[in-house]
Amino acid sequence: MSNTPSSDTRSSDSLITTDVETGSNDRTAESRATAVATRDLNVYYGDEQAIDDVSMDIPENRVTALIGPSGCGKSTFLRCINRMNDMIEVCRVEGEVEFGGKNVYDADVDPVALRRRIGMVFQKPNPFPKSIRDNVAYGLKIQGFDGDVDERVEESLKGAALWDEVKDQLDSSGLDLSGGQQQRLCIARAIAPDPEVILMDEPTSALDPVAASKIEDLIDDLAEEYTVIIVTHNMQQAARISDRTAVFLTGGRLVEYDDTAKIFEDPEEQRVEDYITGKFG
Amino acid sequence: MATDTDTARIEGFGEVSRVRGIVFEYLSLGASVLGIFALAVLLIYVTIDAFDLAGTSPVWLLTYFVTLVVPFLAFCLYSARDREVTRRAVTVSGGGLVAVAAVFTAIETFVGQIPRLNWQLAYLFVVVAPLTGYLVYVGARGRPGAVGFGLVGRLIGGTAIGLAFSVLFLVFDERLWFLAYTIGIVPAALVYGYGRVRDVSVASAAAIPIAVLGVLVAVLLRPVVDVYPTTVFIYLWTLAIPIAAAGALLVNGRGNRTAALVAGGVPLALAVVIGLFGRAAGLGVGGPNALLVISVAGVPTAVYLHRVFDVGEGVTGLGVPVLLVGGALVGAFVVETFGIPTPNPWVSETFLTEAPSRNARDAGLYPAIVGSVIIIAMVAVFSFVLGVATSVFLEEYTADSGVIGALTRLLQINIANLAAVPSVVYGLLGLGLFANLLGFGFGTAVTVSLTLSLLILPITIISAQEAIRSVPDDLRRGSDAMGATRWQTTKNVVLPEAFPGILTGTILALGRAIGETAPLIMVGAATTVFSAPSSLFSKFSAMPMQIYAWANFPQEEFRYGVVAAGVITLLIILIGMNGTAILLRNRAERGT
Numbered sequence: 001m002s003n004t005p006s007s008d009t010r011s012s013d014s015l016i017t018t019d020v021e022t023g024s025n026d027r028t029a030e031s032r033a034t035a036v037a038t039r040d041l042n043v044y045y046g047d048e049q050a051i052d053d054v055s056m057d058i059p060e061n062r063v064t065a066l067i068g069p070s071g072c073g074k075s076t077f078l079r080c081i082n083r084m085n086d087m088i089e090v091c092r093v094e095g096e097v098e099f100g101g102k103n104v105y106d107a108d109v110d111p112v113a114l115r116r117r118i119g120m121v122f123q124k125p126n127p128f129p130k131s132i133r134d135n136v137a138y139g140l141k142i143q144g145f146d147g148d149v150d151e152r153v154e155e156s157l158k159g160a161a162l163w164d165e166v167k168d169q170l171d172s173s174g175l176d177l178s179g180g181q182q183q184r185l186c187i188a189r190a191i192a193p194d195p196e197v198i199l200m201d202e203p204t205s206a207l208d209p210v211a212a213s214k215i216e217d218l219i220d221d222l223a224e225e226y227t228v229i230i231v232t233h234n235m236q237q238a239a240r241i242s243d244r245t246a247v248f249l250t251g252g253r254l255v256e257y258d259d260t261a262k263i264f265e266d267p268e269e270q271r272v273e274d275y276i277t278g279k280f281g
Numbered sequence: 282m283a284t285d286t287d288t289a290r291i292e293g294f295g296e297v298s299r300v301r302g303i304v305f306e307y308l309s310l311g312a313s314v315l316g317i318f319a320l321a322v323l324l325i326y327v328t329i330d331a332f333d334l335a336g337t338s339p340v341w342l343l344t345y346f347v348t349l350v351v352p353f354l355a356f357c358l359y360s361a362r363d364r365e366v367t368r369r370a371v372t373v374s375g376g377g378l379v380a381v382a383a384v385f386t387a388i389e390t391f392v393g394q395i396p397r398l399n400w401q402l403a404y405l406f407v408v409v410a411p412l413t414g415y416l417v418y419v420g421a422r423g424r425p426g427a428v429g430f431g432l433v434g435r436l437i438g439g440t441a442i443g444l445a446f447s448v449l450f451l452v453f454d455e456r457l458w459f460l461a462y463t464i465g466i467v468p469a470a471l472v473y474g475y476g477r478v479r480d481v482s483v484a485s486a487a488a489i490p491i492a493v494l495g496v497l498v499a500v501l502l503r504p505v506v507d508v509y510p511t512t513v514f515i516y517l518w519t520l521a522i523p524i525a526a527a528g529a530l531l532v533n534g535r536g537n538r539t540a541a542l543v544a545g546g547v548p549l550a551l552a553v554v555i556g557l558f559g560r561a562a563g564l565g566v567g568g569p570n571a572l573l574v575i576s577v578a579g580v581p582t583a584v585y586l587h588r589v590f591d592v593g594e595g596v597t598g599l600g601v602p603v604l605l606v607g608g609a610l611v612g613a614f615v616v617e618t619f620g621i622p623t624p625n626p627w628v629s630e631t632f633l634t635e636a637p638s639r640n641a642r643d644a645g646l647y648p649a650i651v652g653s654v655i656i657i658a659m660v661a662v663f664s665f666v667l668g669v670a671t672s673v674f675l676e677e678y679t680a681d682s683g684v685i686g687a688l689t690r691l692l693q694i695n696i697a698n699l700a701a702v703p704s705v706v707y708g709l710l711g712l713g714l715f716a717n718l719l720g721f722g723f724g725t726a727v728t729v730s731l732t733l734s735l736l737i738l739p740i741t742i743i744s745a746q747e748a749i750r751s752v753p754d755d756l757r758r759g760s761d762a763m764g765a766t767r768w769q770t771t772k773n774v775v776l777p778e779a780f781p782g783i784l785t786g787t788i789l790a791l792g793r794a795i796g797e798t799a800p801l802i803m804v805g806a807a808t809t810v811f812s813a814p815s816s817l818f819s820k821f822s823a824m825p826m827q828i829y830a831w832a833n834f835p836q837e838e839f840r841y842g843v844v845a846a847g848v849i850t851l852l853i854i855l856i857g858m859n860g861t862a863i864l865l866r867n868r869a870e871r872g873t
Contacts, residue, residue, distance in 0.1 A: 116764030
């Protein structure tokens with residue numbers, strides 16, 4: 001196993017306290033264009049409301065973390081952005097999600113075309129039962145990519161910090177990799193078609209701490225090129241890797257959304273502070 | 282066995298009663314053993330009748346045992362390289378001989394005569410046959426054994442597939458195939474290859490439309506064009522050359538150009554020489570079918586040989602075919618020299634290649650074998666295509682709720698119930714729909730295969746649905762999130778993953794179709810046909826029909842000998858077909 005290049009200078013072993021080091025030192029949220037914005041977003045599963053009137057602007061080329069207790073609607077929010085909720089028959093979405101200058105829920109938006117511009121990484125690594133090369137090239141294949149596939153595969157694997165580990169076994173099955181490698185393979189798969197936004201739904205919760213820290217380093221690098229929106233249950237992780245943090249609390253309400261440093265050091269809301277310090281949730 | 286359910290207290294811990302579980306375990310075991318035993322006795326007697334083993338002299342059996350069986354078992358032991366296995370095999374064969382002879386004599390003395398069986402045969406079936414099976418299994422785990430059995434499998438399997446092809450060409454027009462191949466498939470393959478090499482995706486995408494167009498043109502041209510090359514040339518151009526080229530490409534992919542030329546070229550040259558000049562040279566084989574069989578069996582064998590030599594392990598295993606053929610030849614020589622009386626088996630060349638006859642010794646199954654092979658090929662294609670398409674539609678495309686959902690559920694219930702409908706009813710449906718209404722004729726290949734396809738379609742659909750449902754949803758979501766359309770997800774992710782399961786269901790269903798008689802009788806298939814069918818609309822018979830007809834003959838030779846031979850032939854073809862399909866499936870499972 002090779003070591004992942006780490007540009008991270010922050011301490012990764014600090015626990016959540018009110019004075020934890022937070023946010024990326026060299027990136028601030030100001031003066032950034034908005035990549036994704038929601039306006040009065042409401043989502044219902046049947047009669048149950050999963051998202052309650054959420055409006056937020058997610059900045060370009062930044063890592064935005066969504067945190068909150070289980071069932072607070074953060075994953076639902078994530079899936080609204082690339083319309084993966086369309087697959088759930090009882091799910092109903094009201095309000096707007098703006099991406100690329102358009103409301104993605106407009107009638108003339110093809111969800112398949114939308115998803116080609118937004119990559120997604122799931123909680124459980126889900127590589128296809130194909131070779132590593134075919135896994136990474138999958139998006140290129142279905143989108144009819146006309147360039148040099150092998151070159152793009154190499155670039156993407158390097159981008160996912162996996163190239164050195166798998167460059168000699170590109171034809172072996174993606175399922176033969178370890179859990180952490182599989183998740184990085186899924187990240188490589190997601191970035192291969194060069195999307196604008198990458199959605200991550202608890203990408204490290206099924207991994208051991210070493211593999212998780214590799215992914216965290218990777219997310220930091222990815223923000224150079226992509227807008228990353230990540231759902232996490234792990235507060236230290238949100239504090240370490242994100243620039244902006246949105247806190248959802250029960251009922252799908254967005255309680256507070258600000259720079260990560262602000263959220264973790266001096267939140268406006270008492271409930272947020274309670275949640276972050278573990279008094280509730 | 283303790284029957285009380287009280288827990289006896291022994292030094293602090295209680296003892297928990299497992300009586301019910303143990304009773305259940307042994308009852309189940311007993312039932313399965315009983316079933317297998319009954320089936321084994323039946324098959325033993327069928328084999329004895331089919332090969333006329335009851336009338337065989339023990340010396341004849343002994344001769345072949347020594348020249349053929351013993352060397353083969355020795356090879357298996359050599360391959361296994363396990364002292365323990367060798368010791369066990371010797372003990373079993375020696376001890377088994379004494380035990381079987383003693384038990385057999387005891388039964389004959391005290392109970393009564395056992396019909397058509399002597400202790401030598403009993404030894405053969407009770408000890409030698411299971412021992413051979415076990416040693417083949419153990420031997421295949423050693424490298425020489427794996428190589429040897431792989432080689433024999435490719436030779437036999439290739440020959441069987443080649444023969445099946447030549448049978449199919451009895452009813453399918455090889456001239457139409459020639460046109461379709463030349464106008465449609467070759468240009469499409471060239472365009473596709475060009476697209477892949479030059480990275481022009483338009484060219485790759487154009488391949489399928491070109492193929493379809495070419496085939497359509499071929500169908501239109503067939504009645505107009507009336508100058509065709511000979512059948513030998515058609516087989517050479519449309520089958521032997523592409524198979525040889527595929528084999529050569531495969532070897533070339535492993536990085537050896539010379540070996541590729543040899544692996545593709547030598548079987549091709551052999552096929553051409555024997556196909557063109559075999560008869561004239563007095564070899565006894567020749568003509569287009571010989572060319573077909575030799576190339577279909579030869580190329581995979583050559584590719585396999587290359588791999589074995591490339592790996593360089595277990596090369597001694599390549600001697601297995603020599604061992605088997607040599608053993609048989611030596612046995613024949615000894616039998617000839619010493620004038621040992623030979624048995625007169627019912628399963629013989631005559632039986633496999635001649636038409637039925639009123640005389641038991643001349644009776645043959647050839648038209649029925651051809652009929653069954655053609656029917657099975659068509660049923661496999663129809664039911665696989667329709668079954669997979671339906672199950673994909675039901676699992677991946679229809680909605681779960683609303684009006685569509687209700688309709689889907691109705692359809693689902695209907696399909697489940699159709700699986701339980703008696704086959705006679707399907708026969709009636711085939712009679713009304715295909716024979717009468719659509720006018721495909723009574724008992725023709727088309728009517729029979731469509732009816733049988735309908736019969737097994739529910740089974741195929743349900744098992745394919747199960748296989749598709751067992752593909753994890755994670756994979757579908759992963760593909761969807763990449764921006765794949767439903768079709769792309771199905772084609773690239775779901776179907777490849779579900780393929781082994783789908784194939785398992787189809788294999789089971791085909792096994793049922795090949796043995797069916799009732800629907801065949803209903804659609805008016807002939808019990809006996811005297812010549813092999815020459816078109817899809819000529820009168821057909823199938824093996825089970827013919828066997829059933831023979832079973833009603835008054836002569837004893839028919840009811841015992843010929844029927845037994847028919848059953849054995851049917852079973853061998855069925856097992857061969859299933860075996861091939863299972864090998865394919867296992868390969869697909871490992872391939873991903």
